[in-house]
Amino acid sequence: MKYSGIGGQAVMEGVMMRNGDKYAVAVRKPDKQIAIEVKNTRDINDIWHKIPIVRGVVSFFDSLIIGLSTLMYSASFFEDEDSVDKSTLSEEELTKLEKKEKVEMGGTLFVSFVLALGIFFALPYFISLGLNRFDFSSATIAFVEGIIRIGIFIGYVMLISRMEDIKRTFMYHGAEHKCINCVETGLPLTVDNVRKSTRFHKRCGTSFIFIVFIISVFVFMFITFDNVWAKLLCRLLLIPVIAGISYEFIRLAGRYDNAFVNIFSKPGLWLQKLTVMEPDDDMIEVGIASVEAVFDWKDFQEKNKECFSNDI
Numbered sequence: 001m002k003y004s005g006i007g008g009q010a011v012m013e014g015v016m017m018r019n020g021d022k023y024a025v026a027v028r029k030p031d032k033q034i035a036i037e038v039k040n041t042r043d044i045n046d047i048w049h050k051i052p053i054v055r056g057v058v059s060f061f062d063s064l065i066i067g068l069s070t071l072m073y074s075a076s077f078f079e080d081e082d083s084v085d086k087s088t089l090s091e092e093e094l095t096k097l098e099k100k101e102k103v104e105m106g107g108t109l110f111v112s113f114v115l116a117l118g119i120f121f122a123l124p125y126f127i128s129l130g131l132n133r134f135d136f137s138s139a140t141i142a143f144v145e146g147i148i149r150i151g152i153f154i155g156y157v158m159l160i161s162r163m164e165d166i167k168r169t170f171m172y173h174g175a176e177h178k179c180i181n182c183v184e185t186g187l188p189l190t191v192d193n194v195r196k197s198t199r200f201h202k203r204c205g206t207s208f209i210f211i212v213f214i215i216s217v218f219v220f221m222f223i224t225f226d227n228v229w230a231k232l233l234c235r236l237l238l239i240p241v242i243a244g245i246s247y248e249f250i251r252l253a254g255r256y257d258n259a260f261v262n263i264f265s266k267p268g269l270w271l272q273k274l275t276v277m278e279p280d281d282d283m284i285e286v287g288i289a290s291v292e293a294v295f296d297w298k299d300f301q302e303k304n305k306e307c308f309s310n311d312i
Contacts, residue, residue, distance in 0.1 A: 003255045004184050006295050007203055009067055010172035011074040012165075015283075016066070017176070017290040023066060024293035026286045027074045034289050037073060041066060056247025057240045063205075068109050072101065117236060119156070120213075124149040125232055139221040146217030153213060157274050167277065174199040175279035175287035177272075183297045186308025194284045199276045202253040202261075206275045207268025211246040212239075214267065 008017040014027035024038045041062070049055040128145035136144075160166045178197040179189065187193040201207075216235075219242055225231040253261045279287070291297060301308065 004180065004295070004297075004300055006180055006183070006291065008176045008180070008290065009063075009070070009205060010169050010176055011070045012078065012169065013172070013286075014074045015172050015176045015179075015287045015290040016070040017179075017287075017294055018066070019294040022294045023070075024290045025070045025073055026290035026293065027077055028282060028286050029077045032282075034286055035077065036289055036293050038293050052248055053241065053244035056244030056251075059247055060240070060243045064109060064113070068112075117239070120149055120153060121216075121235060121239065122232060124152060125235060129228065138224055142221040142223070143217060145220065146213065149216070150210075150213050153209070154271070154274075157271070161274055170275055170277040171279045172283050172286070174276045175283040176290075177201045177204065177276055178279065178284065179287040179291050183291065183295075183300065186301050186305070188301075189288055189291060189297050191281050191284050191288070194288065195281070199278060200269050200272050202265045202269070203250055204268065204272055204276065206272050207253075207265065208246055208250050210268045210271050211249055211264075212242055215245055215249075216242050 006017055006019045008015055008023075010016075011025060011027065013029075014025060016023055016025045018024075018041070021040055022038060023041055024036060027035045029035050048058045124145050127148055128141050131141045131144060161170060175194070177199050178194045181197040181199075181201060182189055182194045185197065187197070216239075219238060220235055223231055223234050223238075225234060249264065253265050
């Protein structure tokens with residue numbers, strides 16, 4: 001499989017694909033037409049993306065911002081009847097509304113981030129403190145804390161996957177993966193070819209999160225502060241570093257196919273069975289539209305046709 005450099009995520013009734021300093025959002029509107037928006041983003045060739053680990057931290061926060069922005073864009077097609085009709089607003093009113101939406105987006109991002117830290121990092125930490133009454137080493141307690149963290153995450157994913165809207169989002173997630181896999185195995189990007197491509201991918205965000213949790217287990221074993229709050233603060237401050245390390249692994253997994261990479265990719269690929277579902281043809285069409293808006297897959301396959309001869 002040849003690395004294409006494209007990546008994406010699922011949004012509400014749609015798919016976002018990113019290639020270099022551009023990303024496209026394709027959404028299946030209520031009238032069944034596909035709306036596409038293409039925007040520029042941070043140049044992946046800037047200085048920060050040339051520094052290992054640091055580029056992972058930058059990409060992590062960049063992805064959070066783009067992800068929330070694209071979710072808001074896709075949600076705008078499904079606003080309720082009480083929402084404001086932007087077509088009736090003056091230019092000044094529209095500018096004020098857009099500023100308000102940006103503030104709300106920033107607030108939502110901040111609250112979501114704090115909740116994630118609380119649920120997936122602080123909560124397992126405080127639960128594991130109950131082991132201090134026993135004669136366990138700090139490394140053992142940190143290991144148990146990591147297992148609790150992973151258990152909470154898997155339980156959370158299993159719970160939300162039962163929600164109908166989330167199921168559809170996970171199906172669009174499948175469309176995103178299958179489109180990328182179709183391109184990277186050298187098959188023409190058609191509905192039929194995408195349908196028979198695998199829905200699992202090593203560069204998935206689900207795998208990234210799982211790798212973050214696994215690496216955090218080993219990193220936190222070396223935090224030996226006696227003060228409970230100092231130890232928690234140190235854990236939180238190290239999260240960007242862990243995200244940067246995890247990014248390097250995901251990047252490595254996307255570029256190489258060897259025994260080491262495959263073994264450590266297995267847990268993330270297994271978890272994708274919960275977060276990546278088989279899409280229908282309408283969803284696949286949306287995924288194809290988002291790819292073609294930012295990526296010349298025909299040129300990519302033509303330039304790398306020798307690599308695909310063994311993959312197809």
